[in-house]
Amino acid sequence: AQSVTQLGSHVSVSEGALVLLRCNYSSSVPPYLFWYVQYPNQGLQLLLKYTSAATLVKGINGFEAEFKKSETSFHLTKPSAHMSDAAEYFCAVSQAGGYQKVTFGTGTKLQVIP
Amino acid sequence: DTGVSQDPRHKITKRGQNVTFRCDPISEHNRLYWYRQTLGQGPEFLTYFQNEAQLEKSRLLSDRFSAERPKGSFSTLEIQRTEQGDSAMYLCASSPSPGTGGINQPQHFGDGTRLSIL
Numbered sequence: 425a426q427s428v429t430q431l432g433s434h435v436s437v438s439e440g441a442l443v444l445l446r447c448n449y450s451s452s453v454p455p456y457l458f459w460y461v462q463y464p465n466q467g468l469q470l471l472l473k474y475t476s477a478a479t480l481v482k483g484i485n486g487f488e489a490e491f492k493k494s495e496t497s498f499h500l501t502k503p504s505a506h507m508s509d510a511a512e513y514f515c516a517v518s519q520a521g522g523y524q525k526v527t528f529g530t531g532t533k534l535q536v537i538p
Numbered sequence: 539d540t541g542v543s544q545d546p547r548h549k550i551t552k553r554g555q556n557v558t559f560r561c562d563p564i565s566e567h568n569r570l571y572w573y574r575q576t577l578g579q580g581p582e583f584l585t586y587f588q589n590e591a592q593l594e595k596s597r598l599l600s601d602r603f604s605a606e607r608p609k610g611s612f613s614t615l616e617i618q619r620t621e622q623g624d625s626a627m628y629l630c631a632s633s634p635s636p637g638t639g640g641i642n643q644p645q646h647f648g649d650g651t652r653l654s655i656l
């Protein structure tokens with residue numbers, strides 16, 4: 425069984441401020457973890473992925489996430505928010521091997537205030 | 539890489555009608571997935587194909603839903619006798635086979651088909 429919990433359905437930050445979006449996972453086997461971004465009326469775009477290599481993962485658009493097994497967390501961060509970062513962000517988990525069923529969190533809407 | 543393409547982007551229909559959506563995956567991807575996303579929720583897995591074989595179906599996929607991928611390329615998702623609760627965004631994703639070391643590759647998503655039931 426696998427699941428993810430995203431803390432905070434809405435997060436507001438000022439432009440230029442740190443972005444921190446929280447994700448905790450549950451998996452009975454070593455997980456693969458992903459962050460996706462979704463803009464209105466569009467599909468999901470992969471930001472970054474963790475597949476058991478380096479625990480600090482760098483993604484596109486200046487985002488990064490750190491896999492912490494002891495905390496079962498995979499929080500997404502960006503040092504300085506841009507207006508264009510306003511979107512909905514989904515954390516997702518799948519299990520290594522198998523056919524790659526992916527379970528998504530409920531999402532966090534990021535608002536960037538000018 | 540032309541991306542995953544879904545058609546139509548929007549579909550409005552009356553309750554009780556049948557609808558069919560199409561997904562064209564990235565050409566070299568042999569895995570194809572369908573998800574449903576309702577307002578305020580993350581995508582929920584519906585079904586998965588490896589080439590033309592449908593290998594997994596979620597319990598969300600009632601008998602009114604059927605998906606096919608006849609030649610291992612494009613896929614269709616049909617909903618018969620639509621109900622109000624079917625209103626959602628239907629997302630298609632594709633991925634290649636596992637890479638070196640059996641590592642699963644990330645899924646690439648289309649822009650979805652938004653279904654509205656009147």
